[in-house]
Amino acid sequence: MGGLFGVFSNTDCVEDLFYGTDYHSHLGTSRGGLAVINSGEFQRFIKDITTSQFRSKFENDIKKMHGNKGIGVISDYDDQPLIINSHLGVFAIATVGRIINLETLADEALNNGSHFSEMHGGETNPTEMVATIISQGSTFEQGIQKVQEMIDGSCTMLILTSEGIYAARDKLGRTPLVIGEKLGSYAVAMETCAFPNLKYNITKYLGPGEVIFIGKSGLEQKIAPGDRMQICSFLWVYYGYPASNYEGINVEVVRYKCGACLAKNDCVEIDLVAGIPDSGTAHGLGYANEAKIPYSRPFVKYTPTWPRSFMPQVQSVRDRVAKMKLIPIKELIKDKRILFCEDSIVRGTQLRKTIQRLHDSGVNEVHMRPACPPLVYVCKFLNFSRSRSELDLAGRWAIKELIGRDINDPIEYTNPDSENYKAMVDIIRKRLGLTTLKYQRLEDLIKAIGLPKEKLCTYCFDGEE
Numbered sequence: 365m366g367g368l369f370g371v372f373s374n375t376d377c378v379e380d381l382f383y384g385t386d387y388h389s390h391l392g393t394s395r396g397g398l399a400v401i402n403s404g405e406f407q408r409f410i411k412d413i414t415t416s417q418f419r420s421k422f423e424n425d426i427k428k429m430h431g432n433k434g435i436g437v438i439s440d441y442d443d444q445p446l447i448i449n450s451h452l453g454v455f456a457i458a459t460v461g462r463i464i465n466l467e468t469l470a471d472e473a474l475n476n477g478s479h480f481s482e483m484h485g486g487e488t489n490p491t492e493m494v495a496t497i498i499s500q501g502s503t504f505e506q507g508i509q510k511v512q513e514m515i516d517g518s519c520t521m522l523i524l525t526s527e528g529i530y531a532a533r534d535k536l537g538r539t540p541l542v543i544g545e546k547l548g549s550y551a552v553a554m555e556t557c558a559f560p561n562l563k564y565n566i567t568k569y570l571g572p573g574e575v576i577f578i579g580k581s582g583l584e585q586k587i588a589p590g591d592r593m594q595i596c597s598f599l600w601v602y603y604g605y606p607a608s609n610y611e612g613i614n615v616e617v618v619r620y621k622c623g624a625c626l627a628k629n630d631c632v633e634i635d636l637v638a639g640i641p642d643s644g645t646a647h648g649l650g651y652a653n654e655a656k657i658p659y660s661r662p663f664v665k666y667t668p669t670w671p672r673s674f675m676p677q678v679q680s681v682r683d684r685v686a687k688m689k690l691i692p693i694k695e696l697i698k699d700k701r702i703l704f705c706e707d708s709i710v711r712g713t714q715l716r717k718t719i720q721r722l723h724d725s726g727v728n729e730v731h732m733r734p735a736c737p738p739l740v741y742v743c744k745f746l747n748f749s750r751s752r753s754e755l756d757l758a759g760r761w762a763i764k765e766l767i768g769r770d771i772n773d774p775i776e777y778t779n780p781d782s783e784n785y786k787a788m789v790d791i792i793r794k795r796l797g798l799t800t801l802k803y804q805r806l807e808d809l810i811k812a813i814g815l816p817k818e819k820l821c822t823y824c825f826d827g828e829e
Contacts, residue, residue, distance in 0.1 A: 385436030623650020
C-alpha cells in the first residue's frame, strides 16, 4: 500500500524524518525515498528496499541531508518522492493510493503535450501523473482538487514546497493522515506509531479530502473535509501497525475485539488457541481471553532476515519466504486440537502449506477463525489486497470449483446465512485441510472497529462502494 511521513520544524528535521518514515516500513518493501529543502535547494534520495530494510539503505545518505522541512515515503510500486518544476514552482511530491484510470489520464495528457518518464514495463508513474494534474491548477489547492475529481481510485499525498508542506487526504478518506505536534515541530503521518518515540502528540486527524498546509504560521486548512468517509476496514484487520490509531481507534484494541467476537460465536472444543504470526496474534489473544482457553505459540516467526511473505511479486518466492520464516514447535502441536486465528484468507496458497506442516507435526485437529469475512472482490481503491486477479481470491476459486465457472458478481455468496455461502466456505475448508472453518461476520467486524458501516469501506467483503 505504501506510507507517508513529513516534518516541518524550526530546526533540522532530518533525524525525525528518517525515523518517522522508517516507522512506515511495514506498508511496503519496494522503494523508499526522502526529500528535504536546504537553503532553497532540494535534496532527494530514492532507494530499492526489496532486499534490505529502509533504515540500512539510508543511514549514510541522511548524513548528507539538512533542512527544516521534508517528506518521506515507503512505496510499494514506484520511485518517490518526485521533484517537479512547474509554473507553481519547484516541489517534491509523494503519493499513496491507486489510480484505476491511470492509462486513460496518461493518454489524455500526452495528447495535450505532456510527457512522462517510463517505468519498468512501460507503465506510467502514478505519482508523476498526479504531479502533472496538480501543475495544471492555478494554485496547489486547485491542483489537488483537480486530482481528486479526475482520478478513479484514491490518492493521499504530501507536497513539499519552499514554504512548507501540503498534506492532502484522499477524497473519501480510504487511507488515514494524521498531524502530530511537539515544541517547534509538526509532523504528518499515515501511521501514528511513528509519533510516540519521536515525542509527537496527535493533534488532528485529517478528514476525507481535507488539505492542510504546514508552514511557519503552523497549520492552515486549505480545503475543508468532505461529508462522506470510506476508510479501509482492512487497516484494522491486517495492514495497520498495532500501535497505530485511525480515527482515534487503536489497531491492537480492535484486533482483540475481533478475536473476542469470534469466540462469542463459537462452541468448538479445543486444547489451545494460537495466532498466525504476526497480525493473527492479537486476534488469537482476543479469542483466548474471551473463551478462557490457553493461548500458545505452536509456530514462531524468524524475522531477522525474512521479509513479509506477500510482498514479493513471484509466487514461488512468496511461498519460500512463508515456509522459511515460520518454524513449528512440535511439542506444542502433536496430538493437540488447535484453533488458529488469522487476519484473513486471501489466496490460501501459503496457509494451505502451513496447515500441512501442522499435520506433519502430528496435530489432532486444526480449526481456523479468520478475523474478517471472506474476500470475494479485489480491492479497487488501494494496492493492498495482495491479489490482482479475482480468481486468485480463495472465495472466488471456491465458487468456481463449486459451480464450474466464475461469476461477475458473487454477491449471493456474501450472506453468511445462505446455503451458497456455506458451500463456498466448505470448499475452502477442504482445500486447506481444516477440521472446521468459520469466518468473522461483517456486522461483528464493524462492531469491533466501532465506526458506522457507512464510514467504512467493506468493498472486498460485500462489493458495496
